Each structure stands twice: as C-alpha cells, then as structure tokens.
C-alpha cells in the first residue's frame with residue numbers, strides 16, 4: 001500500500017490559517033498508516049477546535065483516490081465544503097489531487113507526505129517494497145526488489161559497504177542484497193545472480209496514462 | 216602502441232604503483248598542480264577522484280586535464296551518482312578527446328554521506344553497467360542505446376574497484392567477475408589493514424581464476440592520526456581496521472610516524488603476496504608522505 005507520514009503539525013496549522021477548514025481522510029492506506037483515518041480526522045478536528053479554528057465538517061473517503069466514488073460520497077457534504085476556506089486532505093498525494101479536481105474553486109491542501117509503496121511489517125511499522133519503476137525486475141532477484149530497496153538501486157550485486165547485513169547508508173536498514181543472497185542461497189538459486197543485468201529501461205516509468213483495454 | 220602508460224605497465228607484468236589526488240573544493244588549479252608536482256615520479260598514473268564521499272569538488276575531468284597539461288597521466292574516476300547514462304557517455308567522449316586514457320568506473324557513495332545530503336542520487340546505471348557501456352563505446356563504437364558513434368571510438372584502459380572486506384564474499388566475487396567480464400583491466404582494492412583477511416580474499420580470487428584476467432592493485436592508506444584511525448575503523452563503510460592495528464595507532468607516541476611504519480610494513484608484506492600486480496596508495500590530505508613511502512619500500516627507485 002501507499003505509505004504516508006503526517007506532515008509536521010506546525011506546517012499543517014500554517015497551511016490552514018484561521019480556517020474554516022473541511023477535513024478529508026481516506027479509509028484505505030492512510031487509515032492503516034494512521035495518518036488520515038477516522039481516528040486521525042477526529043483528533044485533528046478536536047485539536048483545531050481547541051485552537052479556535054472552525055471546522056465546517058469532515059469525511060473519510062473510501063478510498064480518496066477514486067474520483068467518481070469520491071464525488072458521490074462528498075455530495076451530502078456540499079454545504080460544509082462550501083462554508084470552508086480550506087480543504088485539508090489527509091491522504092496520499094493522489095487523494096489530495098482527487099479532491100482538488102472535484103473542487104477547482106477551493107484551496108485544497110495536503111497534510112501528509114507520501115513515502116513509498118510498502119509493507120506493514122507490524123502495527124505502525126512500514127518498509128519500502130516498490131518505487132513503481134514501470135519495468136518490474138524482481139523475478140531476477142528471488143522476489144526482492146533492489147531498485148526500490150537499495151538506495152543505489154544496484155542491479156548487479158551489492159556495493160562494498162554493507163556491515164553485518166545492514167545497509168551502508170542506514171544501519172537500521174537491512175541491505176537488500178544481503179537478503180537476496182540469503183534467500184536465493186537457501187533455494188539453491190544463487191546462479192540467478194550471475195547474469196549481468198543491463199541498464200534498466202526507465203522509459204516505462206514515464207507513462208502517465210494507461211487504459212485497461214490496451215493491456 | 217598501447218593505450219596508456221598504465222596499460223603498458225600493467226601488460227608488462229611490472230609491479231605497478233598508482234596514487235590518488237583529490238581535487239579541491241574550489242576552482243584553484245594550483246592545488247591540483249601542487250599535489251601533482253609532489254607526486255611526480257611516485258607512480259605510473261594518478262587517480263583523480265570524482266566528488267569523493269559525495270562532497271562537491273572540482274570535477275575529475277578538469278582535474279585530469281590539469282594533470283595532462285603537466286605531462287602526468289591521470290586515471291579519471293567516474294561515479295554513477297551524479298550523471299545518468301547520457302551525461303556519463305558524453306563525459307567519456309569529452310575526456311577521450313582531451314587525452315584521458317584511463318577511467319576508473321565506480322558506482323559511487325550515496326549523497327547522504329556528503330555535503331549535499333538532500334541531493335537526488337542518480338544511479339541510472341551501476342559500475343558493472345558503466346564498464347559495459349564504455350567497453351561498447353571503445354570496442355564496438357556504439358552507445359548504450361545501440362546508436363553508433365559518428366567517428367573514432369575512444370581508446371581507454373578501464374578499471375574498477377573491489378572491496379576484499381565486503382560480505383557476502385560469494386556475491387562480491389560474482390560482482391568482481393562481472394566487472395572483469397565487462398572490460399575492467401585493473402582493479403584497485405579498498406585500503407588494507409587486515410592482511411590476513413585480504414589474503415583469504417585473494418585466495419578466493421585466485422581460485423576463481425580472476426587474478427589471471429585482471430591486474431590487482433592492493434590499496435594502502437597510511438593512517439595519519441588517531442582521529443583518522445577512528446574514522447576508518449568506525450565510520451568508513453567497508454573498511455576493516457583490526458583492533459591490534461587500531462591500538463597501535465591510538466597508543467603510539469607519534470601516531471603519524473606509527474601510521475607511516477604500518478604502511479611500510481603493509482606494502483612490504485603485500486609485495487610477497489602472489490596474485491598482486493601493484494599497489495594503489497591513497498593518502499588524501501597527506502599526499503606529502505607518498506614519495507618517501509614509495510622510495511623506502513623500493514616501489515620506485
């Protein structure tokens with residue numbers, strides 16, 4: 001799922017000014033990330049109220065990134081949205097843009113940073129898995145992605161900097177090449193790594209529109 | 216005719232010495248010239264680093280040209296951190312046009328290590344791929360895309376780096392082999408402080424038959440101070456400074472003298488190791504020690 005982190009509260013407060021503000025959350029990724037679910041929207045509403053910033057209303061979309069669906073769900077909120085100066089969207093950047101597209105006359109601001117496509121390692125802990133490169137290579141690496149998970153996207157083996165299985169640029173983070181190695185060794189498939197991986201085709205990462213009929 | 220003095224020396228089987236010059240964080244060519252003058256005669260060719268440890272400096276291409284103007288031979292370092300394949304190939308052509316004949320291909324340190332941690336690391340290709348790309352330019356006259364060069368192919372002697380202390384060894388050897396297959400004629404290793412571990416690595420390299428396919432220049436970096444020993448032991452990724460070596464520097468009355476002695480001993484020991492074809496001395500910010508080091512160890516007359 002899309003992993004988000006709430007922006008600094010101070011930054012959010014600066015963005016919404018003196019309101020009134022209408023809040024939008026998302027029932028999917030942002031809920032699991034604890035950035036824009038029902039609980040967070042309620043907490044923010046209470047906090048804004050305590051700071052005397054009027055809140056005209058709120059909604060948790062399901063999901064925020066579905067234009068037609070969001071349009072439907074927002075219909076009953078028309079009056080609340082209307083009386084707001086600012087719409088604060090606590091969803092990924094896609095969700096923010098969905099709402100902005102629905103209300104071109106309103107000031108729509110985002111309250112999160114979208115970080116990556118990632119896994120829920122355990123409650124509240126997320127790890128990057130994919131950076132949507134457009135040309136998936138993971139089969140060559142036993143299902144572990146060096147494009148997204150190695151900070152240098154090394155496709156032909158690890159750099160020389162890992163220590164005790166941890167990445168040279170962050171000792172908290174496993175070196176994905178160490179994981180690829182351990183995994184493929186167990187499966188007797190290390191030979192897979194002998195093939196030289198040519199420079200990656202990034203042209204597909206620039207696609208901006210795709211339709212189902214064309215697949 | 217061979218491509219470069221370095222290529223000629225590597226082919227001849229002579230024991231080769233290369234050293235390194237780090238360009239300054241300004242545009243003063245005098246700083247490169249001064250270091251170069253100091254190192255003249257201390258090696259057959261001189262690495263010019265490419266924004267090493269991701270700190271912005273004068274470009275390795277410019278540094279290489281300054282060296283050429285002094286009649287000295289550069290090994291231009293090229294990392295994949297700051298340029299995509301278009302920029303890299305363009306600089307290969309430019310460097311070759313200006314007389315650069317040796318290129319060392321590196322993936323490069325991530326920006327987070329340097330003085331612009333907020334920069335975007337490019338890493339469009341890695342060192343193995345860069346070697347392939349340049350080999351295709353020199354050998355087949357084609358760019359990475361398959362497009363043809365419109366005129367003469369650059370003539371270049373290509374090198375790579377290897378870290379004998381990196382794990383897992385099996386993967387590291389695979390990667391080294393990929394570099395050799397991709398056209399690396401020589402490799403310069405990470406600085407060696409743990410001789411025993413280095414020798415074990417070399418045994419595996421020999422077992423894989425790689426020592427017959429590539430010239431191995433063993434890395435030596437004299438430790439100048441306690442602070443530097445600390446940095447090497449605890450902070451520089453991929454180095455292995457054993458406790459005994461570390462203690463020796465830390466407890467020395469004169470750490471610089473002890474560091475120098477250690478380098479002398481290391482070089483003398485390395486010369487006896489089968490499978491090594493030369494020494495690569497790095498003493499960034501202590502270049503002045505190199506002439507004495509190579510003379511005392513008999514590396515140059």
Ligand code: SF4
Pocket residue numbers: 129130131132133134135136137138145146147148
């Ligand atoms: S190779 Fe690309 S698409 Fe596949 S997991 Fe990695 S980043 Fe995602």
Ligand code: SF4
Pocket residue numbers: 149150151152153154157158159160161162163166167168169174175176177178
């Ligand atoms: S330590 Fe591993 S994950 Fe980190 S940059 Fe090197 S190869 Fe990539």
